[in-house]
Amino acid sequence: MTDAPPPRTRRIRYKGTHPRRFEEKYKELDPGAHAGELRKVMDRGQTPAGTHRPICVAEILACLDPRPGEVGLDATLGYGGHARELLARIRPGGRLFGLDVDPLELPRTEARLRALGFGEDLLVVKRMNFAGLPALLPETGGGLDFILADLGVSSMQIDNPARGFTYKSEGPLDLRLNPNRGRSAAALLKALSREELAALLVENSDEPHAEAIAGALHGQDVATTVHLARLVRGVLSEDEARASLQRTFQALRIAVNDELKVLDQFLSHLPAALRPGGRVAILTFHSGEDRRVKKAFLEGWREGIYRDIAREPVRPSSQERHDNPRSSSAKLRWAVRA
Numbered sequence: 001m002t003d004a005p006p007p008r009t010r011r012i013r014y015k016g017t018h019p020r021r022f023e024e025k026y027k028e029l030d031p032g033a034h035a036g037e038l039r040k041v042m043d044r045g046q047t048p049a050g051t052h053r054p055i056c057v058a059e060i061l062a063c064l065d066p067r068p069g070e071v072g073l074d075a076t077l078g079y080g081g082h083a084r085e086l087l088a089r090i091r092p093g094g095r096l097f098g099l100d101v102d103p104l105e106l107p108r109t110e111a112r113l114r115a116l117g118f119g120e121d122l123l124v125v126k127r128m129n130f131a132g133l134p135a136l137l138p139e140t141g142g143g144l145d146f147i148l149a150d151l152g153v154s155s156m157q158i159d160n161p162a163r164g165f166t167y168k169s170e171g172p173l174d175l176r177l178n179p180n181r182g183r184s185a186a187a188l189l190k191a192l193s194r195e196e197l198a199a200l201l202v203e204n205s206d207e208p209h210a211e212a213i214a215g216a217l218h219g220q221d222v223a224t225t226v227h228l229a230r231l232v233r234g235v236l237s238e239d240e241a242r243a244s245l246q247r248t249f250q251a252l253r254i255a256v257n258d259e260l261k262v263l264d265q266f267l268s269h270l271p272a273a274l275r276p277g278g279r280v281a282i283l284t285f286h287s288g289e290d291r292r293v294k295k296a297f298l299e300g301w302r303e304g305i306y307r308d309i310a311r312e313p314v315r316p317s318s319q320e321r322h323d324n325p326r327s328s329s330a331k332l333r334w335a336v337r338a
């Protein structure tokens, strides 16, 4: 008896030589069946759809120095790129807790890491906000040897138009890391006065055209990413609009996910979470985040809580910035618990 041939499906059609829209990138979205395609996309300096390239991996491993038997935390599991490297170094006998708030990507990441052979004795995955770090501590058996936080959003989240993280493709104006909680950016916009919106753009993104943008968005029912982009382009030149749109999306994302408040809470919990000699590394992507990390580490060092801290932020190498432009704004700071 012969097996029935697999049903024929039509190849997804797209204009030009390369697929441009997320849903057209069917080869990148099925890396198991098209591994060669991922290499070609990365060689072009792009991140394959549905994946994320971990940033400053060597630099993070150098300051966290994970060793066999240690207990660590990856507070922002994302695609699991950093976690994979940490896990390989704490075997045998170690344990890594991996947290993320994203209910859509987290199960996929866990499945990928389990398929790589990281079992439940070695990797504990939790859907949880890192601001709730104290709730994890009883499970760590006396504290953590190292902690990593790679802040912000992953490429999978940015690239998926249904999540609404970018003005470059049409999608609902959502921007929540956990779409099941809180309110979307569209709902937030409706609730803010013009003055509150302008203040939010300045506070979260140092937006120089905050007044003009607030004027364009206020009182409009902005439900989609491209609608917002159209309104901003209506009051700024094309060049100004490009940079301002990036900052506007960043400011809204920070607001809907309360990112600065949860970062402050996380930073305040670190001293109690680290064992003596424990290391923490935090990768930030804009000045509002970096200022907070810098201040918390400096104050902790002055008070004798940290015995050493990064004096200057570590930046991705020029090669990494070239190979992965999404790493360009990254700054890494570390501290060692006294």
Ligand SMILES: C[S@@+](CC[C@H](N)C(=O)[O-])C[C@H]1O[C@@H](n2cnc3c(N)ncnc32)[C@H](O)[C@@H]1O
Pocket (backbone or CB within 6 Å): 052, 053, 054, 055, 075, 076, 077, 078, 079, 080, 081, 082, 083, 099, 100, 101, 102, 105, 128, 129, 130, 131, 150, 151, 152, 153, 154, 155, 177, 262
């Ligand atoms: C830049 S990505 C991390 C990428 C990861 N290091 C990797 O190698 O794939 C940031 C991740 O942190 C998650 N995240 C952001 N804020 C969080 C928070 N307060 N608590 C837990 N996870 C958070 C996001 O959902 C996202 O998946």
